[in-house]
Amino acid sequence: MNKIVDWIFTIPFLIGFGLTLVVFEPIARIARLFGLRPMEVTMGVMQRILLVVFRVGGTRLHVERSPQVLPRTAYIIVSNHQSLFDIPIFGGLLFSNYPKYISKRELGRWLPSVSFNLTHGGNAIIDRGDPVQARAAIRELGEAAQDRNVAVVIFPEGTRSRDGRLKSFRLGGLTELLEAAPLLPVVPTTIDGAWELLRYKLFPIPFGTKVKVRFSDPLPRQEDEDPTELLRQAHDIIQGTLLEWRTDD
Numbered sequence: 001m002n003k004i005v006d007w008i009f010t011i012p013f014l015i016g017f018g019l020t021l022v023v024f025e026p027i028a029r030i031a032r033l034f035g036l037r038p039m040e041v042t043m044g045v046m047q048r049i050l051l052v053v054f055r056v057g058g059t060r061l062h063v064e065r066s067p068q069v070l071p072r073t074a075y076i077i078v079s080n081h082q083s084l085f086d087i088p089i090f091g092g093l094l095f096s097n098y099p100k101y102i103s104k105r106e107l108g109r110w111l112p113s114v115s116f117n118l119t120h121g122g123n124a125i126i127d128r129g130d131p132v133q134a135r136a137a138i139r140e141l142g143e144a145a146q147d148r149n150v151a152v153v154i155f156p157e158g159t160r161s162r163d164g165r166l167k168s169f170r171l172g173g174l175t176e177l178l179e180a181a182p183l184l185p186v187v188p189t190t191i192d193g194a195w196e197l198l199r200y201k202l203f204p205i206p207f208g209t210k211v212k213v214r215f216s217d218p219l220p221r222q223e224d225e226d227p228t229e230l231l232r233q234a235h236d237i238i239q240g241t242l243l244e245w246r247t248d249d
Helices: 002-032 034-058 086-093 114-121 131-150 173-179 225-247
Strands: 060-065 074-077 101-105 122-128 152-154 186-192 209-215
Touching: 002 034, 002 114, 034 060, 034 086, 034 114, 060 086, 074 173, 074 225, 086 186, 086 209, 101 131, 101 225, 122 131, 131 152, 131 173, 152 173, 173 225, 186 225
Parallel strands: 060 209, 074 152, 074 186, 101 122, 101 152
Antiparallel strands: 186 209
């Protein structure tokens, strides 16, 4: 019975999600002609709409945000990574922070709206086989984010956790960001439940999935900071949040 319900709501969800991406592709292209900010606003609107589309599939989004995480403010968002859906979720929740991402180049080729945003929206497209290019792209992103007062989202696990378990964090990309954007506070951010949306690789999407997001207090920056220690703090906060949520459930 549960699977039948899942399928009943999966079909309209996928249709709504796909149509939203397709419809906003030409809108984003037109907006980009007038500059980067009009395109960022357009993508923000699209991702807000996608948050509504998630409800069609029964997904419930529960958000906890530190009062110290302000709108229209630049941050380095350090988060665990559970699903491709993490991107529109963060994009919708951080609308006025205009979040940027570090993405492998394969995603910049074939997804309507998403690929155009990644390649033309001020994000960092990296070639994992070329570490020199990757470091340069991340550094350029960090400098631009600090200069333009926008946020950067980084997933230090490197790949998605397909079962929700937190992986170890990698230091490389974060080090480049910290050095390139020394004024941006680091916000440990936890997401949980998003992995369940892809448990069956979209077919179907479990109805009633609860996705939790917490933006914790920003970690202040210091001139003599140790990137390894900063990463450890973020990892411990995220791990502690996951443990808290799963114990409560």
